[in-house]
Amino acid sequence: MMDSLLLILMLVAVLGIGSQWLAWKFQLPAIVVMSIAGLLVGPVFGLMNPEEAFGDMYRPFISIAVAIILFEGSLNLNFKEVKGLGKPVFRIVTWGAFIAWILGSVAAHFVAGMSWAVAFVIGGIFIVTGPTVILPLLRQSKLKPKPAKILKWEGIIVDPFGALVAIFAFEFILFLSADGRDATSLFLFLLAALFAVVLGYIFGKVVAWMFESGHVPEFLKSPAVFVAVIACFILADEVKHETGLLAVTAMGMTMANLGISSIKDMRHFKENISILLISTVFILLTSSLTTETLMDVFRPEIIGFVLLMLFVVRPLSVFLSTVNSGLNLREKTLVGWIAPRGIVALTVASYFASILADEGFDGASLITPLTFALVFSTVVVHGFSIGWLAKKLNLSAEGNPGVLIVGSNRFSNALVKVMQELDIPSVVVDSSWDRLQRARKAGIPHNHCEILSEQTEYTMNFTPYDYLLASTEYDAYNALVCSTFLPEFGRKNVFRLPNQSHSGDQINDIDHTIGGREVFSPMEGIEELKYKMKSGYVMRKTSLTDQYRYKDYLEDRHEETILLFILKQSKQITFFTNDVEISASPGDTIVSMTPPSKEFNKIKEKLEEQRNEKG
Template identity: 80%
Template sequence: MMDSLLITLMLIAVLGVGSQWIAWKFRLPAIVVMSIAGLLAGPILGLMNPEEAFGDLYRPFISIAVAIILFEGSLNLNFKEVKGLGKPVFRIVTLGAFLAWILGSLTAHYVAGLSLAVSFVIGGIFIVTGPTVILPLLRQSKLKPTPAKILKWEGIVVDPFGALLAVFAFEFILFLSSDGRDATALLFFLLAALFAVVLGIIFGKVTGWMFEAGHIPEYLKSPIVFAAVIACFIIADEVKHETGLLAVTAMGMTLANLGISSIKDMRHFKENISMLLISTVFILLTASLTTDTLMDVFRPEIIGYVLLMLFVVRPLSIFLSTINSGLSVQERTLIGWIAPRGIVALTVASYFATVLADEGFEGASLVTSLTFALVFSTVVVHGFSIGWVAKKLNLSSEGNPGVLIVGSNRFTNALAMVMRELKIPTVIVDSSWDRLNRARKAGVAHNHCEILSEQTEYTMDFTPYDYLLSATEYDSYNALVCSNLVPEFGRKNVYRLSRQNNSGDDLVDIDHTIGGIEVFSPGEGIEDLKFKLKSGYVLRKTMITERYSYEDYLQDRDKETVLLFTLKQSKQIEFFVDKREATAAPGDTIVSLSPPSKEFHKIKEKLEKKRSEKASNE
């Protein structure tokens, strides 16, 4: 084992972030990769033991990390959005969560052999479905909008309350099971919990007011949010242990519902700091496991508990809570199957394992093993089965990669119609009903919304679309759209039209700093493309074969042809870019904007052929 704390810190950071990258690269559940990396570095190979290396700092660091992760979840809890999600979501996050808590707790007691006190504490933790795990799964699996929206919001809404339910269960059961406690202790806890809520609300409102009033410069916003979350957590936790989690959740919920314009700055904070913490904390936890803990995972009672949670508790709680909710049997079956537990479940359970053990509760020593078994099993099983189950239940969106087009006009509508013919999932997004009228008449899928609006994140399902093309009449707007949606689609999948010479936007100096790849070859602005269509240009599909190669196509095409994209045989889309050398293999289809002369030549050739055939017959 390596004794140097610096080497341990290096290994934790490299393994954590490296695991996230490997998971992204190979489309694997990140938590699975992190689990394997942590177990290999810790109990299996013995390269490090973070709990020993960090000493007294280990638990405080875990606690603060849990607080920040919970703040991340609660920052997404906008009550206006929750109200608009309908009866199924409300039922699942209320009645479904309650049933999951009761059934899971009883299962832990009667099957895993834990005491009732320990069972009801971890039962509260296990109602969370891990938004840090489930959101990447939804993007990979391309579910239809209804189950995708429900699973997404269940993860976001229930995530903060799972730990809070565990906190309340712990305090109430501790009060009921301890001979030395009286009503004064319980009253103090309730007052401390109320204080934590008020403190969180005050921190949230003050932070939001300072953001909106301009009392904080842009470069200090993320650090101040970070410091405020830690301060809010520690102040409440010093008054009464465990109430710090309640305080940071209240702070996040307050900020989420203030409607302040700086909410995206805080999301920038959570996407960076929280991702780093999630990566490092999970490596910390798994690397600190002992071989005895790993061996406990294979105990019959723990295996039985995990199987019942997978095949009985989750499906039953969903089916009972969604009776007469308007969901189909297939949708209820899929939602009842998918419930991966993630970082919050493991970190909070690890925290309570120590607290419960200190209080002398029976079975507390099995909490970590039981939690790791459930987290690892659900992520692996659900992560690798969600796509297959969705297809079997006919709840998977069309498998072909889709394109989201921003801006409705003559060119984008024609492009969307060709994509529809090629069975490419396509939608046109615009904030103007007048501009969308053409798309509606053409039968093209469309969505009336402002793509940059915060509301769009909740009202529109992005999962079927792998590529973004911003093609409005405004160069600066196209650049802004691409820059904002790079995190959603990835830098290599975000495209915008070439700049227009007469648009009035001078983007030359900042072109290298903004998101979005200039698309189509040769590059032309939207006005040029619209003019070509108006002049008689047509969108042409050309199949590349063994006899008709890509080189043949390039020689035959008219020099005025604008190359748009290639639909690969694998159904991937490759847009033509001036600075990137394009290729096309047999089986690929090239879509181009061709001048009308070629169409006239083809018609002329057909007429001449018919005349010659008629003459020969005579």
């Protein structure tokens, strides 16, 4: 076993981020990969035991990590955005969560053999699905907008509240149990909980005021929030243990609803920190499991509890809470099946396992194996079945990668049209009804919205689209759109048209990391493309075969042909850029803008052939 703490820290970080990368590379649930990695270096091969190595620092580190993860989740709870989510979402996150809590607690008591105190705490934690697990599944499965919206917002809204339900359940159970506590102890807890909420609100207001009034420079904003979250958590927790999580949740919700101009940048920073913490914490927790705890996972009562949660508790809570909500049977079936528990459930459960064990409650020792069994089972089962079930229920959007094009004009409309002919999910987005008029008349998929507005995230379904192309007349705006969506789409999947030399923007000298990858060069940007479309250029699709290869096409094409993209046989899309050398194989389709002269020649050749046949 490793003795060096630095070596253990290095291994934990490498395994955590490496697992995330492998999960992304091979389209696997990240938790499954992290679980396997943590178990291999921990109880299986005994290379390390972080709980022993960290000693007294282990629990505080886990607690702070949970606080930051919950704060990041609560930053998404903007009440203005939640209001318009519709009846099904509201029902599931209120009545559905309550039913799931009660049924889960009953199952934990009667099936898993836990005391009522432990059962109600663990039942509250298990209402959490969480965006860290559900959002990657939605991106992979490409559900239709309605079920995708329900699952997404259930995870976002319920995520911060599972821990809070567990906190209040714990305190009320302590009050009701025969341990000598009286109404005074309950009153003091409620007072401490109120103090935590007020403290979180004050921290959120003060941080927001300092940011908006310019008292904190831009480069210090994200670190300042990070330190403020830790301070808010510790101060509340020092007043009354377990209320720190309530304080950071209140702080995050306060900041989310104050309309801070830099909230999106903070979200990106907190997401990055959360991913790092989630990765390391999960490796820490799984590698600290003992062989005995791991074997407890296979106990009949734990397996029975997991099966009940999968096949009874979740479906029943969804079906009961969505009566007369507008969901059909297929949608209820899908939503009632998908409920993967993730990092938040495991970390919060581990947090309470030690507290309940210290209080001497029966069944506290089962919390860790029970939680691990449920998390691992739901992630594996739901992760590998969501795509299959969605297709069976006809709730899956087309699986081909799609393209979101920003800016409606003659060129972008023609590009969307040819993509539709190739069965590529595509849409043109613009904030002007006038610019969208041509797209509407042509029956081209379009969306009227300002792509940079925060509201767009909640009114438009981004799930079908893997690529983004900014094609407006404004070079600076194109660069801004690409920079904004780099975290969502990834740098390699965000593109913009070349800068226009006579546009007046003169942004050629900006840092190469700003904006997306430039496509369709060498040329003069959107104005040249629009002019060529107006002068008779047409979109042409050329299929490559064993007899007509990519090399033949390049030799045969007109010298003024503009190469746009290649649709691979695998349905992946490769745009023509200057920074990557592109190759194509038989079965691929090349899409280009062809000069009218070549079209006229083709027509002449066909007419000549027809005359020869008749003559």
